[in-house]
Amino acid sequence: MIEQRGRVILVDDEAAVRQTTAQWLELAGFVVTQFGHAADALAALQPDFDGILVTDVRMPQMDGQQLLLAALQQVPELPVILVTGHGSVDMAIAAMREGAYDFIEKPFDPERLVETLHRACEKRRLTLENQRLLQRLHDNVSIEDRLIGLSPAMERLRREVLRLARLDTNLIIYGETGTGKELVAQCLHEFGPRADQPFVALNCGAIPESLFESELFGYEAGAFTGASKRRVGKFEFADGGTLFMDEIESMPLNLQVKVLRTLEQGSIERLGDNRSRSLNLRVVAATKTELKGDEGFRQDLYYRLNLGQLYIPPLRERTEDIPLLFEYYARQGAQQQQRDYQPCSAQEMRTLQHYAWPGNVRELRNIALRFGMDPQCNLTELLQPAAPEYTETELADLPLSLQVQNFEAQVIRQTLQRYHGNVQQVLQILDLPRRTLNQKMQKYGINRSDFL
Template sequence: MTRRALVIDDDRLSREFLVEALRTSGYHVEEAATGEDGLAHGQRFEPDLVLTDLRLPGVDGIEVLRGLRARHPDLPVIVLTAFGTVERAVEAMRAGAQDFLLKPVSPEQIDVVLSRLTDRSKLVRENRALKASLENAPERRGGIIGHNDRFLDALRLAERVAPTDATVLVRGESGTGKELVAELLHNKSRHADGPFIRVNCAALTESLLTSELFGHEKGAFTGAHQRKEGRFELASGGTIFLDEIGEMPLEVEGRLLRVLETGEFERVGGTRTLKSDARIVAATNRNLEEAIAAGRFREDLFYRLNVVPVELPPLRERLDDIPMLVDHFLRKFSREHGSPAVRVAANALEVLRTSEWPGNVRELANTMERACLVAKGEVVELRDLGVPERRATKEPIARVGVTLEEMERHLILETLQSTGWNRTHAARILGVTARTLSNKLKVWRTRGLVATESQG
């Protein structure tokens, strides 16, 4: 986004020097010779930086400074003068001046000032972005965990495209980890040092979502008491994550399509065209193809968003990840809540491993947090889970898609449970030696496929 600067100085040579120095540094510059003209330019031009002389005919530099800052409190203003006194410098700084320089100003001084401003602007933008990202932010539970083949394929695809600027559409049911993948895309991209801004497209009405995304000018609508930067402005140089994109009102979709195609937009009630170079990542748990057929989602927007689709499988299709996830959540919540629980009873783990989990990883995390809170000792028992029996998977273990190893493990654990974990008795029923049974349990424990202690 091109930076804009305003130079106010009645000394023509000084003014021309400052204008040229700023243009050399990449600024689009306008100039004024009087305080009155400077205030008029500031209102029309909306600069990102102002350099003003202290002594001006008519309205002096201090009045210009106060007038500009009254309209734009965050606007950096540099005051220059050939007649510097400590008192005037203090007055200028109290009025909100970013810096106070004595004339004649050297190119090196200009470079130092611009460098400080760049650092300050970056800090201000990051602070705003952090505040924006914390507003209504959902609690994040754990990182990206799993070794399921389909899940790893999705992560590898995300990692391959992360360094590019390609728009990514993350698809999956609620609770499958779409936001974590969006953060992965951001952290491994060239935008990693910029902000990560999340917008829930389902949480706001059309008018509020438009204002949230693109910002608004003062007086644009009832209640717009001051100008507000939109999320696309805050996300410039970083990543904007559009969650639940399938819930976006059709009226907003056209504006979003323009940003995707050109990077351009206007604030609500504004006429100035702004640009954002934010990387766009969207997510949905909806079938967008069906929404297009029903006229509820724009087909052209879908193709712009779906440049790289990343599909996350539901937890019921990655049951082999459950022991690893259970161990992670057990450690996390025991530490957070001071729970004595350090392991899960084998029968409890088997129920966890064979449940349907319509809420996916988020629901499993909630279940493990509850279990850690109610567990009476070091072992999380079946009664601590609060998982209704009707939630367990009713499909037979011997079915297409289940490996022989999984069927063997299920049969051995069921037999152990039915014998009260008497390994000798269970081995006799299964037709194997007790040593063979113990060795299999040891291997599964090492691989995290059964609880650390098989017995509950």
């Protein structure tokens, strides 16, 4: 399945060129809407459009530069990329001054075009996300509307979030997968003094090690092979606001040193540039594991980040919130399908509250949305655990794949039991990377805290 990279409005009066380019972009994962005339594209452009505009320059009636100016007037901060076969340095400079995101000459390298569009779509996504956060703030949305729950644990979490939001310090959020660590980080940003500045999220576990440094610090054109133009990194993009670093335990050791230096000095250097750029931002880190004493995580960086702590309780520790959360998300699912919501029966609600929820609120949300969208679906089947424990008699009658899963889950549980939940020793004994162990524990609903 092709990964969707973003939406593109493509404008070119030459049908053959337009269709070929659209086909290439669709194969690269973009959702493309084509127009042969600039006026038609402008008429279809809405203020909340969540994609980018790519337009040829030389076109009859309204050319690409005129479309650029009109589009930016209609949708400020929209990334617009101009493509032309008759470019010049003066034209490119003029386009950039008028607000173009980039200027590409024909014949262009398709890979370069795809890379440029991918970055532009990411910028648009971040811009819209920040606009939504600011709108919520201006609408006086309360923290109860953001962090839903009536349990004492959630009341305590909301009080701590409001207190730490005002302190404006670096901090670490602890919580299992799916508990809502990014949502809590957004609340820290929204209810703090940096609410009108960018909120930038980064998942450290999703970035290949070879790209980590350029993703964080940015680079200058020519810094390395393929660096055709300057790129602003996440640190610099979040300047003035909040940088949320999820799964920070996955950050390679050699890069932890550079992050520590950045936080200590309050400045960065892009790759390929000797100039320092000062930074003023808040870093909110999130992790599933304990960082203190972790041999795979620098303790000096831990202390630099650990100026405050938040612990998000797993769903199994606040079961009284399950009915409220399930109803909330199920009603959203029903609204999406424009149907009346049919509430759970008393028996179904008891089933929900007795389920272990290894995926926490994320898992609940997905199941509730499906239930709300299709009330005929079987809730019991949706709640089947990924790898239940079987007796030897039951196991013998199962497919090989389920027997292997059961054996794998038992080995992980037994090793955690033997070493009292010490993840470092379990990693060494089982010869597994940390991320692989985390994924398997999540898959089988295994919680380290049960073995401490």
